[in-house]
Amino acid sequence: MADDRPPQEDEFSFHTGTVRPSEAPDAIEFIDVHKSFGRNHVLRGLNMSLPEDKISMILGPSGTGKSVCIKHIVGLLYPDEGDVIVHGRSVPSLPDAELFEMRKKFGVLFQDGALFGSMNLYDNVAFPLRQHTEKSEEEIAEIVNSRLREVGLGEANEKMPNELSGGMRKRAGFARALVLEPDIVLFDEPDSGLDPVRTALLCELIKEVHAENGGCYVVITHDIMSARRVAEHISVLWKGRIVESGPAQDLFASENPFVRQFLSGESTGPLGME
Ligand SMILES: Nc1ncnc2c1ncn2[C@@H]1O[C@H](COP(=O)(O)OP(=O)(O)O)[C@@H](O)[C@H]1O
Numbered sequence: 001m002a003d004d005r006p007p008q009e010d011e012f013s014f015h016t017g018t019v020r021p022s023e024a025p026d027a028i029e030f031i032d033v034h035k036s037f038g039r040n041h042v043l044r045g046l047n048m049s050l051p052e053d054k055i056s057m058i059l060g061p062s063g064t065g066k067s068v069c070i071k072h073i074v075g076l077l078y079p080d081e082g083d084v085i086v087h088g089r090s091v092p093s094l095p096d097a098e099l100f101e102m103r104k105k106f107g108v109l110f111q112d113g114a115l116f117g118s119m120n121l122y123d124n125v126a127f128p129l130r131q132h133t134e135k136s137e138e139e140i141a142e143i144v145n146s147r148l149r150e151v152g153l154g155e156a157n158e159k160m161p162n163e164l165s166g167g168m169r170k171r172a173g174f175a176r177a178l179v180l181e182p183d184i185v186l187f188d189e190p191d192s193g194l195d196p197v198r199t200a201l202l203c204e205l206i207k208e209v210h211a212e213n214g215g216c217y218v219v220i221t222h223d224i225m226s227a228r229r230v231a232e233h234i235s236v237l238w239k240g241r242i243v244e245s246g247p248a249q250d251l252f253a254s255e256n257p258f259v260r261q262f263l264s265g266e267s268t269g270p271l272g273m274e
């Protein structure tokens with residue numbers, strides 16, 4: 001089947017589809033995914049694997065479809081063609097009830113933390129537990145307080161979201177994303193709108209929490225410094241496909257002109273202003 005595909009442009013020569021050097025099935029797999037919005041062909045035959053138990057980063061310029069990828073993983077968008085597989089199950093083929101069950105696997109941290117403005121911090125973090133579990137308020141209190149302490153917000157229980165800084169809102173969103181002990185945690189540009197020091201601290205926090213809990217972490221960013229700090233596995237997305245994907249050290253040593261330009265932030269190379 002691979003032989004029927006048209007030859008690909010040079011810049012995608014590293015892209016060979018879903019390869020499994022470790023033979024272990026990956027937590028998340030995109031297989032030949034196409035997605036258009038009207039005439040805007042965003043994902044153009046995307047093959048991408050995100051390994052189990054590692055911090056993976058999806059890097060790419062703004063508007064390349066990184067958020068669109070996350071929405072496919074959680075079943076908020078469906079591919080026009082191809083498949084998205086999470087822990088061996090095709091997300092687009094799941095009946096609604098099973099999709100609802102599967103979503104409990106995910107902790108998602110959206111760009112602004114996506115807190116409910118009318119609830120204090122404690123209630124925001126408790127919300128998924130009250131919604132999805134039968135736990136008592138005592139059990140909930142233990143989990144919520146320990147998660148808030150873990151992200152350095154142990155003293156901020158009563159604060160309303162509008163009383164928090166951007167960095168605190170993100171950490172609160174992170175605490176909330178963790179309360180159901182998700183197998184997969186998705187971060188959509190956790191570093192956006194943060195100054196470099198707070199970004200570095202958030203990256204450290206992501207690493208610490210991952211070391212403690214394990215699982216497949218997927219961090220989407222266009223920030224190379226964040227990638228250097230936390231990524232164990234990197235996929236570079238451009239024009240709707242993966243240019244190159246693999247262990248972080250391999251990507252930082254890549255010979256691919258686009259990957260080199262993008263990861264070094266140089267102004268000369270295949271990536272232009274268009
Ligand atoms: N629901 C939608 N309807 C129409 N166009 C969309 C939708 N979601 C994303 N797009 C378009 O898809 C492209 C990729 O968007 P996005 O995934 O948000 O980029 P980014 O890589 O910056 O996260 C953009 O051109 C955006 O306008």
Ligand SMILES: [Mg+2]
Pocket residue numbers: 066067068188189
């Ligand atoms: Mg985005």
